[in-house]
Amino acid sequence: MLVLYLLLVSFQYFRVNGQSFASNTKINPKELKCLVCEKTVLEIDRAISKISPDKMVEVGGFRLDGEGNYQHKTVPQSRSELALSEVMETICDKMDNYIRAIWKENGTLTLLSMTSEDGLMNPNWSDVDIIQDDDLNKSLKYNCEGIIEEYEEKLIEYYLDGTDNIAEQLCIEYTKLCHSKKSKDEL
């Protein structure tokens, strides 16, 4: 409902401000997947950061110690497998806030968030041409769900391990969905 409202508001906004649309744009599926991968990790980071850091949960409480007592290990909820799985389950809904667009300046594909976290209109609207394409295979949610389906376990492992820069680890190193900026410059 909120999304629908935002869409209506933004299309109204386009009309008033003469938002331009890209025509006959060929979306490179690999490039799109790379961008979706990066945004998916960004949204997972945000979702996890919203879990209260003080909330602790017990994990693996079924082992007995030498005296026959249950061993309790507590971890922050944000570092529990259950909480992480729950985040993964709904994370692709966040893709509804993004739109595929082309930077006017250099013709590069980008995913623009319609609104920022605090609900403000993204200031970059006027610098892009919006892509209109109904092909489901190029939809952001579809690509996100594909990534989660395939790499959910790996993602959870990264978060449980407290891995640094998970977007780079997953999108460049592990899945090779994105090229590293370095190797691009070297080409």
Ligand SMILES: *[C@@H]1O[C@H](CO)[C@@H](O)[C@H](O)[C@H]1NC(C)=O
């Ligand atoms: C294209 O322009 C945007 C906006 O200035 C910039 O963020 C992006 O890095 C540029 N991409 C390339 C490949 O130059």
Ligand SMILES: *[C@@H]1O[C@H](CO)[C@@H](O)[C@H](O)[C@H]1NC(C)=O
């Ligand atoms: C607007 O574009 C700039 C340049 O690419 C980027 O650094 C910035 O994060 C963008 N702002 C938003 C709200 O997406």
Ligand SMILES: *[C@@H]1O[C@H](CO)[C@@H](O)[C@H](O)[C@H]1NC(C)=O
């Ligand atoms: C979408 O992807 C599926 C599976 O890769 C493929 O079978 C189908 O033809 C694609 N649809 C379009 C419209 O490209």
